[in-house]
Amino acid sequence: MRALHGIATLCLGLGLSLSADPANAQPAPRSILVESPVLTSGDAMPRVYTPDGRNLSPPLTWSNLPDGTREIAVLCSDFGAGNPPPWVHWIIYGIPATANGLPEGLPILPETSMPPELSGAIQGLNGWRRPYYRGPAPPAGTPHIYHFTVYALDQPLGLEPGLDRQDLLRAMQGHILGQGELVPVYTRF
Amino acid sequence: MTDEQPRTISRRALLRGAGVAGAAAAASAVGVSAEPGIAPTPAPAPPGMQPAGAAAPGRVVYEQLSADEADLLEAIADQLIPEDEHGPGAVAAGAVVYIDRALGGALSGSREAYRGGLAAFERYCRSSRGAPFRDLSHVDQVSALIDVETGAATGARTGFAGSSGAFFGMVRSHVLQGTFGDPYYGGNRNFIGWDLIKYPGVRTAVSPGLQTALEAGELEPNHRSAYDADNFEKAVVSNARKETHHGD
Numbered sequence: 001m002r003a004l005h006g007i008a009t010l011c012l013g014l015g016l017s018l019s020a021d022p023a024n025a026q027p028a029p030r031s032i033l034v035e036s037p038v039l040t041s042g043d044a045m046p047r048v049y050t051p052d053g054r055n056l057s058p059p060l061t062w063s064n065l066p067d068g069t070r071e072i073a074v075l076c077s078d079f080g081a082g083n084p085p086p087w088v089h090w091i092i093y094g095i096p097a098t099a100n101g102l103p104e105g106l107p108i109l110p111e112t113s114m115p116p117e118l119s120g121a122i123q124g125l126n127g128w129r130r131p132y133y134r135g136p137a138p139p140a141g142t143p144h145i146y147h148f149t150v151y152a153l154d155q156p157l158g159l160e161p162g163l164d165r166q167d168l169l170r171a172m173q174g175h176i177l178g179q180g181e182l183v184p185v186y187t188r189f
Numbered sequence: 190m191t192d193e194q195p196r197t198i199s200r201r202a203l204l205r206g207a208g209v210a211g212a213a214a215a216a217s218a219v220g221v222s223a224e225p226g227i228a229p230t231p232a233p234a235p236p237g238m239q240p241a242g243a244a245a246p247g248r249v250v251y252e253q254l255s256a257d258e259a260d261l262l263e264a265i266a267d268q269l270i271p272e273d274e275h276g277p278g279a280v281a282a283g284a285v286v287y288i289d290r291a292l293g294g295a296l297s298g299s300r301e302a303y304r305g306g307l308a309a310f311e312r313y314c315r316s317s318r319g320a321p322f323r324d325l326s327h328v329d330q331v332s333a334l335i336d337v338e339t340g341a342a343t344g345a346r347t348g349f350a351g352s353s354g355a356f357f358g359m360v361r362s363h364v365l366q367g368t369f370g371d372p373y374y375g376g377n378r379n380f381i382g383w384d385l386i387k388y389p390g391v392r393t394a395v396s397p398g399l400q401t402a403l404e405a406g407e408l409e410p411n412h413r414s415a416y417d418a419d420n421f422e423k424a425v426v427s428n429a430r431k432e433t434h435h436g437d
Contacts, residue, residue: 051341053317055332108332128339137341188344 030066032180041183050135057133061101062150066177069097069152077147088165090133091124108132125164136186143187152178253292264323266364277381284367287376306356313347373416380412391415
């Protein structure tokens, strides 16, 4: 766990994800501080945010958004899974710039609306092609690292529902003012 | 977010996945002894297995499933095809009765998969959500089923034999058969499934008038099993006695 924590700390210090996101090809985005009352980079995620528990989406907060932020997007990816990696656990875009985080337990039912403060936000398609959060379920005994990445965008992108990670990264290219990560781990026993 | 969400309309998505065009024939290969539209006949419970009806007079008596298994399977079926503004769902259609009867016949090879899978599913609900499936909130029931369907419940110390997704796929397939198959096989009670998808029923001869009505979406359902037609023969398989009538 100590080694994983070191990796996560290094990534956060550089303000970069471990991915080869197109975002990294842009001018260095400003670092956003991503936090959670329940998650800590390098520490184990509580079971309630995994299928070993209720599999709720975890609460997140962010601060230090760049000036001119008009919209926000969030991805949760596991770069140690997927073919090709990463395996995407969660994708949300169209988050109003006025939002300062995500509450716990965003909807999994299609009839359930987003909270008012997230009006207009859309959950895109994760690795299971489902429009909601599904938490970590790595093979037993193998710790995996989960990147909760927050992107600050320079304009509302007006994206439609049903986008996956590649669609979103393509749409965000050239519009990312800043980004930041929270990188917890999870091991299944 | 609250747990008390309105019931989801999973039915339409489920029907899209099932392919409604073939639904009427979904159970065509299954032969069990239940007759269409007739309440199942109570049968003696095997040793060590309590019939579901024993504790609740007036309920359906299951022949293969235990009371707990039947209750759980009904709750799962009710999530897969719930009663909603479109009409009754899988439970009212007798999908679980169909499965129960079929497990004593053509689906007997799946009996252990049900026994082990339902027990594993219940253990998973208790360990992950802290309560039996039937006691969970609607959103937690949906969430648990998603985790089983995606295979995320596999390896969660619940005892699924293989992927939890395989168990989900089996149950889903059989619930569809029991809801939309020919009522002859014990499900699709009162043609609930066929009415749901607006299937007008089997016609052995189609006049120009019927064809016109069909194309206009005005063909009234005939509410007849394919086996009500004289020119269809029945392959009957029962637990007590296997016999085949084949007249064609």
